[in-house]
Amino acid sequence: MYDFAIIGGGPTGYAAAMYAGRLNLKTIIFTGAPGGLIITTDFVDNYPGFKHISGYDLFSNVQEHARSYEITEISAEATSVRSNDRGAFIIQTKKDSHETKTVLFATGASHRKITVPGAAEFENKGIHYCALCDGFAYKGKIVAIVGGADSAAKESLELAQNAEIVYILCRGSALRGEPVNVTRVHQNKKIKLVTNINPVKIIGKERVEGVELDRPYEGSAILKVQGIFVAIGHIPQSELSLQLGVLRNEKKEIVINRFTETNVHGVYAAGDVSDTPFKQMIIGCAEGVMAAYRAYEHLAKAI
Template sequence: MSNMFDLAIVGGGATGYTAAMYAGRLGLKVIIVAAEPGGLIVTVESIENFPGFKMISGYDLFTKIQEQARIYPIVEKSSTVLTAKTVADGNKAFFALQTNKDEIVSQTILLATGALHRKLPLPEIEKFEHRGVHYCALCDAFAYKQKIVAVVGAGDAAVREAIELAQVAKKVFLIARSSEIKAELVNRKRLEATAHIEVILNANIIKIIGDSHVKKIELDRPYEGQKKVTVDGIFLAIGRIPNTALAAQLGVALNSQGEIIIDRNSATNVPGVYAAGDVVDTHFKQLITGCAEGVTAVHHIFNYLVKHPI
């Protein structure tokens, strides 16, 4: 098939574009497909643990990775992949991806589909999304100048969101269901040194109150004698849900958390299907490890293609 790609990368974040760069360098015919490029990294204000940069915004770092990948003859398609299936051709097989625009066929697939923001399990949550409920301080902090906001979470992401919001908000509540803040020491120290942040531990939001916009939250335990707390906005930083719909269609094995199970080669249980980044079952999820998983996948995809020519 003249229109068949060697590799189709699904996902346009840093992991996907790093893999595309390496595939291009190896001379593979590669396409990267994403509804929009960037992924969650572009919402990060400051990255301080990526080699080569003391500090850089997520958007700027992604742009540099994307520009470097574009040095090589990769194909980029702005589409949403709706379905994925294996197509048998005699004793050989390839993959067909149906997008909202056309069909893509490829000998191998790299799933770099990332993860979605985890939401609070409240019936009213979607009603208030973008009406007071947000997932990105970098994107939406400007709307809360001299206002009161709540950040939900106990990890590094939540602490960073709280610190960023404290630069513009009148007051920030950091609400954690755990008994302690679990961020790295450097971020805990920054939290302690930042004014206008108040930490509420061992608490859950059980209700969001408002009409066309968030006005209050209700906690499952009293804060200063009251369960209802007035806030103008809520920023959620409670983790992510791996985006594995396509993996399930292909018969790719998932773990109990819904993450794609990969081996040391970034290969899944389905021959020709690889995965990398936030969607996989590695315990340590960082930008640099996701990129490394993508590079590892491409190396083994190259060998797979040599052994399984079509």
């Protein structure tokens, strides 16, 4: 039996695994596809100790640190989790099951999809959710970003390295985000911010050819672009936690207290899946460490 099981292989999960290893907890982490959303980020400049580093490299550092301790990594995704009559938890994958005394949900979040007509048909045919992953294909082309917050600002800066023009289609009256990123957007001559506007339909034949807007822009309600990148937020991946009766809020985030504890004894949540309002890698890592320490204290009391 394991002392501490982590569901999720992003930086939050591996930070928890690192600290659990330091505390000599017998630890298992179910990673699925490891890395999380951070590895799709071209640059991170708000993590202490690193003025400028790629998201992939930063995650790799956390993962390598965790692997310096004795932890068990399972590359499969957890498909179910339940409690048993011994007061422990059984985590099932498609291949096998593992028993643990405590559980941390560090399952992160996924990109919120755009739902206007044409969006589903053109996904990966001009509709994308990751500038770092797909932006290189739009060198010298015209693209648009749908979104109005910090992720849209950062995606636009990434795209501007290759695209000829980047339109930010922002439904609000101003671009919201960290001031440093907003300033960079306004200073970049390739980026055009269009406010108080919404896409209503994606247009194209075999691939995206344009987007219909809810009001005219520069004399036309059709903006001709060859690619559309979506940055309209994220959806917490919390469904698995319902199998244990874990409480979620109206946003489907797992509700935790300041110690990362859920309403279920011995069950914790951390990172983007939790209801912590400030979604940043440093916060997720800190919560992962907190969860590991609280699990350690919980198990010490049970001896």
